[in-house]
Amino acid sequence: xxxxxxxxxxxxxxxxxxxxxxxxxxALYRSQVRLRDAEQRAYDLFLQNLVKGTSHLSLxxxxxxxxxxxxxxxxxxxxxxYRGHAHTLARGxxxxxxxxxxxxxxxxxxxxxxxxxxxxxxEHGVMGSYAIIGAHLPIACGAAWxxxxxxxxxxxxxxxxDGTTNIGAFHEALNFAAVWxxxxxxxxxxxxxxxxxxxxxxxxxxxxxxxxxxxxxxxRIVIDGNDADVVYxxxxxxxxxxxxxxxxxxxxxxxxxxxxxxxxxxAKYRPExxxxxxxxxxxxxxxxxxxxxxxxxxxxxxEIETSVRKEVDDATEVCxxxxxxxxxxxxxxxxxxxxxAWRN
Amino acid sequence: xxxxxxxxxxIRGIAQEMARDxxxxxxxxxxxxxxxxxxxxVGLYEQFGPLRVRDTPISEQAILGAAMGAxxxxxxxxxxxxxxxxxxxxxxxxxxxxxxxxxxxNGQTKCPLVVRTGNxxxxxxxxxxxxxxxxxxMMIPGLxxxxxxxxxxxxxxxxxxxxxxxxxxxxxHKSLYATKGEVPxxxxxxxxxxxxxLRQGSxxxxxxxxxxxxxxxxxxxxxxxxxxxxxxxxxxxxLVPLDTQTILGSVAKTHRLFTVEENPRLCGWGAEIxxxxxxxxxxxLDGPPVRITTPHIPLPAADILEDIVLPTPARxxxxxxxxxxx
Numbered sequence: 057x058x059x060x061x062x063x064x065x066x067x068x069x070x071x072x073x074x075x076x077x078x079x080x081x082x083a084l085y086r087s088q089v090r091l092r093d094a095e096q097r098a099y100d101l102f103l104q105n106l107v108k109g110t111s112h113l114s115l116x117x118x119x120x121x122x123x124x125x126x127x128x129x130x131x132x133x134x135x136x137x138y139r140g141h142a143h144t145l146a147r148g149x150x151x152x153x154x155x156x157x158x159x160x161x162x163x164x165x166x167x168x169x170x171x172x173x174x175x176x177x178x179e180h181g182v183m184g185s186y187a188i189i190g191a192h193l194p195i196a197c198g199a200a201w202x203x204x205x206x207x208x209x210x211x212x213x214x215x216x217x218d219g220t221t222n223i224g225a226f227h228e229a230l231n232f233a234a235v236w237x238x239x240x241x242x243x244x245x246x247x248x249x250x251x252x253x254x255x256x257x258x259x260x261x262x263x264x265x266x267x268x269x270x271x272x273x274x275x276r277i278v279i280d281g282n283d284a285d286v287v288y289x290x291x292x293x294x295x296x297x298x299x300x301x302x303x304x305x306x307x308x309x310x311x312x313x314x315x316x317x318x319x320x321x322x323a324k325y326r327p328e329x330x331x332x333x334x335x336x337x338x339x340x341x342x343x344x345x346x347x348x349x350x351x352x353x354x355x356x357x358x359e360i361e362t363s364v365r366k367e368v369d370d371a372t373e374v375c376x377x378x379x380x381x382x383x384x385x386x387x388x389x390x391x392x393x394x395x396x397a398w399r400n
Numbered sequence: 401x402x403x404x405x406x407x408x409x410x411i412r413g414i415a416q417e418m419a420r421d422x423x424x425x426x427x428x429x430x431x432x433x434x435x436x437x438x439x440x441x442v443g444l445y446e447q448f449g450p451l452r453v454r455d456t457p458i459s460e461q462a463i464l465g466a467a468m469g470a471x472x473x474x475x476x477x478x479x480x481x482x483x484x485x486x487x488x489x490x491x492x493x494x495x496x497x498x499x500x501x502x503x504x505x506n507g508q509t510k511c512p513l514v515v516r517t518g519n520x521x522x523x524x525x526x527x528x529x530x531x532x533x534x535x536x537x538m539m540i541p542g543l544x545x546x547x548x549x550x551x552x553x554x555x556x557x558x559x560x561x562x563x564x565x566x567x568x569x570x571x572x573h574k575s576l577y578a579t580k581g582e583v584p585x586x587x588x589x590x591x592x593x594x595x596x597x598l599r600q601g602s603x604x605x606x607x608x609x610x611x612x613x614x615x616x617x618x619x620x621x622x623x624x625x626x627x628x629x630x631x632x633x634x635x636x637x638x639l640v641p642l643d644t645q646t647i648l649g650s651v652a653k654t655h656r657l658f659t660v661e662e663n664p665r666l667c668g669w670g671a672e673i674x675x676x677x678x679x680x681x682x683x684x685l686d687g688p689p690v691r692i693t694t695p696h697i698p699l700p701a702a703d704i705l706e707d708i709v710l711p712t713p714a715r716x717x718x719x720x721x722x723x724x725x726x
Contacts, residue, residue, distance in 0.1 A: 170504035186497075195468050199473045201469065201470050202475050205470075228457070228461045228462040236454075389502050392565030399643075399644045400593065400641065
């Protein structure tokens with residue numbers, strides 16, 4: 057839970073500050089509702105045994121993926137984790153492509169060859185979802201190095217959870233990015249639990265990402281990750297810094313996972329009342345109120361919700377009807393020649 | 401034509417590719433201003449500047465991860481891991497990330513990079529700075545694995561590796577850095593997946609890699625001079641892609657197969673070659689294929705111990721002589 061001090065440090069004006077503008081606010085709301093509905097649908101399909109393998113949902117954490125997604129522009133690159141459905145969707149990837157991959161159908165983003173934990177859509181700037189904790193932080197550094205070397209203005213944005221802050225690759229990447237002054241933004245989603253264990257039980261500092269920032273000469277940034285306006289502003293600030301050649305940022309977003317770690321986890325380790333308390337700060341609920349404060353009509357809000365639901369419903373039907381992948385893709389794309397030959 | 405060292409061939413190979421293509425960049429520990437701990441990158445920093453030749457912290461995961469991110473987005477990085485033993489601290493990239501991203505993304509992701517590393521024994525460095533890890537890499541679908549034995553092959557195969565669209569593990573043998581060989585002038589470009597017959601023979605086929613190639617050749621000379629056994633010696637050069645046709649063709653002629661491997665015995669590369677020959681050329685064989693390897697032990701530091709643990713020309717001679725019954 058973010059402390060009062062943290063909130064005081066967050067960018068000012070989450071209230072009636074109109075720096076963001078109505079069009080962007082509507083987009084932020086639409087994105088959050090879309091992530092919520094698509095992931096809720098993924099869970100429903102899992103209960104119907106139509107989502108195979110594992111899946112890790114971001115229910116309750118939508119403001120972060122949406123806030124960064126709306127602040128990113130075409131050409132910016134996303135590096136996601138195995139909990140990456142939301143971040144993939146937030147770059148504009150069609151719902152049916154994501155659900156199709158979760159259902160391991162031929163219409164999926166990777167035709168079932170990657171699965172839920174590896175969503176990738178390079179045409180949308182989604183440079184992969186990485187299922188080995190910490191692996192993608194150095195990879196994002198490399199993409200940022202290319203931008204620096206080539207004089208490109210894109211930013212590499214790397215999302216990860218609080219648990220990642222205790223693995224070596226996190227620290228290697230932070231130091232590397234700081235020393236090379238790379239245009240990369242590290243986004244820690246602190247949902248209070250590393251898988252099943254409270255992050256506080258296994259971490260030496262209160263804020264697992266932000267309290268390490270000073271070790272790499274970076275600003276300590278903790279924000280309310282359940283307020284999309286706050287996230288959007290923090291993203292814009294970090295992106296401007298990166299594009300100006302002023303190096304990386306590390307942003308710790310305080311949030312909460314409404315569901316368990318993965319589909320197999322009922323999350324019984326959480327103290328009674330904790331989930332309910334956080335649901336009062338549900339990012340979508342917060343943002344619906346925000347829109348009303350800005351005079352957006354109920355009808356407009358409902359129109360967004362209805363059109364998103366239709367997109368998710370239509371995508372579900374497409375995916376249910378889609379064929380399984382053909383067996384001949386089994387041996388394609390092992391090597392760049394398209395095949396799998398390792399000998400003559 | 402000039403005689404240069406294996407070490408200088410590394411420098412020339414990298415320089416050739418960096419001069420050809422601005423997208424080729426190079427990073428690693430102590431590689432730039434210091435010129436590398438093996439002095440195999442001296443002068444590159446001065447020639448290509450600080451943007452293209454970059455020193456890194458001691459962060460092997462950051463080195464390989466950064467190389468991958470750069471490769472995915474358009475560069476052609478060469479990354480150095482100082483000792484191949486250190487692959488163990490960044491093996492996620494070698495085993496999980498480089499080789500699987502293309503497949504998992506259904507062909508969306510590319511990873512054209514080269515990891516150069518100092519491999520192999522002979523420097524009395526002990527068990528954590530002397531290993532031959534080619535078998536660690538060979539087992540992973542999606543990687544290519546190359547190990548040159550001569551200066552000319554260093555340049556040609558390094559150039560081929562840099563230009564290859566797949567991730568290539570390029571194993572330089574530490575004990576070969578000081579060795580010399582003739583190298584033609586001008587650009588040199590070789591082909592991955594091609595073995596070389598270095599000595600023609602009719603009585604048996606010896607297949608070797610990297611440092612073991614010169615030992616196999618020395619053993620072949622002794623076997624001919626002292627025992628009248630005429631060996632064909634093949635330098636595998638590239639474990640993936642693997643040129644099985646050259647090996648199978650040789651076995652069809654000599655009817656006997658010996659592998660000389662520096663990696664520890666279990667699951668060494670020679671086991672795969674023996675398996676292929678047994679599957680596909682069993683009736684060409686007049687006797688059992690024999691593997692001559694380092695035993696299944698960690699490598700010792702003391703010279704007297706390290707010298708007997710690797711296959712030596714004397715052990716190769718003795719094994720082949722006994723096996724052929726002469």
